[in-house]
Amino acid sequence: MGHETKSVLVxxxxxxxxxxxxxxxxxxxxxxxxxxxxxxxxLFAWMPITALLMHIAWVRWDREDIEALDAQWAEVGGR
Structure with a gap:
C-alpha cells in the first residue's frame, strides 16, 4: 500500500x-x-478525532513528500 493510499485511508x-x-x-x-x-x-466528538487523524497522516506520510517537492521547486528558481 502506497503512502497516498495510507494517507487517504487514515x-x-x-x-x-x-x-x-x-x-x-x-x-x-x-x-x-x-x-x-x-x-x-x-458527531461533535468526531471533529477533533478527524483533525487528529489528518495530523497523523500529514506527519507520517505527506510532509516528507511536500518538503521534497518544495526543495525541487526552489532548485529550479520557483521561489
Whole structure:
C-alpha cells in the first residue's frame, strides 16, 4: 500500500466510516449525554478525532513528500 493510499485511508475513510456508523447506530436512540442527544455528541466528538487523524497522516506520510517537492521547486528558481 502506497503512502497516498495510507494517507487517504487514515485522514478520510476512517472518519467517514466512524461518523456514518455512529449516525446509523444512534439515530433512533433516545440516549443523551449531559442533556444532548447521543448522535449529536457522536458527531461533535468526531471533529477533533478527524483533525487528529489528518495530523497523523500529514506527519507520517505527506510532509516528507511536500518538503521534497518544495526543495525541487526552489532548485529550479520557483521561489
Amino acid at each position: 485522514a478520510l475513510v476512517i472518519p467517514v466510516v466512524g461518523i456514518l456508523a455512529g449516525v446509523l447506530l444512534l439515530s433512533g436512540s433516545t440516549a443523551s449525554v449531559l442533556g444532548f442527544p447521543a448522535v449529536l455528541v457522536w
